[in-house]
Amino acid sequence: MTAFRLPILAFVLLAAGSPAFAAEQPVDPYVVSDANAGTTPIQGDAVYKAFHGREGVARIVSDLVDRNVDDPRISDIFKAADLERLKRTLTEQFCYILGGPVSYTGRDMTAAHKDQGLQTSDFNFLVENLQWAMDKEGVPFRDQNRLLAKLAPMKRTMVER
Template identity: 45%
Template sequence: MRRLRPVFPSLLALAVLAGCATRAAAPSTYDQLGGAAGVEAIVDGLLETIVDDDRINAQFANTDILRLRSKLIEQICAESDGPCTYTGLTMQESHAGRHIDDAQFNALVEDLIAAMTARGVPVAAQNRLLRRLAPMHGDIVTP
């Protein structure tokens, strides 16, 4: 006697595979930051916060703010897998002789988080960006 194979498991497997094939890719960190306009707004918010942050604003007293803005936009765009290339100095070169300590580094990170939060950037996207920026700590903080 010949046995018939059930059709249901095959249809279920086909439906699962079809669902996987049509699922949209998750938005990139860059997209979750808001693309070019979002990155610019985050950097502008960060710079505005730095001005009022007595923990670190002295570090920026003699800084070309327009150049800093431009390089921060490039860097955040590049680090979030956006279509940018960072063209500035290395972190070690740009922070040499500034005597930045952990407290100042952490203050800037807090200000960046505040700027992203104010723009409605999801916490997961914030964490992905911060994870990409974290290795720069060793080139920025003076031992």
């Protein structure tokens, strides 16, 4: 093994071996990278500020995940999910995409949604719930649309039909 591979291996093992928080379940090994977020960040910090920074994003994500779990149209998909981990990684991902000073440490979108059998309708229901959560946080419509424009192309990496 060449010298430069050792730190990479250590990072992969770290990412997989012990959950970042005690309440989280371990997941299969993966390489931690911002590229796993599935898109590039919005430039500048204006949109991040419109979401009220990390605390605002955390509120939106918490409301979104809770609403998905309670939404009879998609609740079954969330039955076996690790909600602690989902809230943490989704908050990181949104902060990163919105131009905040946050790294994404979760899995890529294909790995995260593997075997869920997601359909376009599931994606649309989740977007509806996200819009509700962003409204609740008081995020202006134009800033909501900046995030949605980044998320929309990800559909093809997770939806099966």
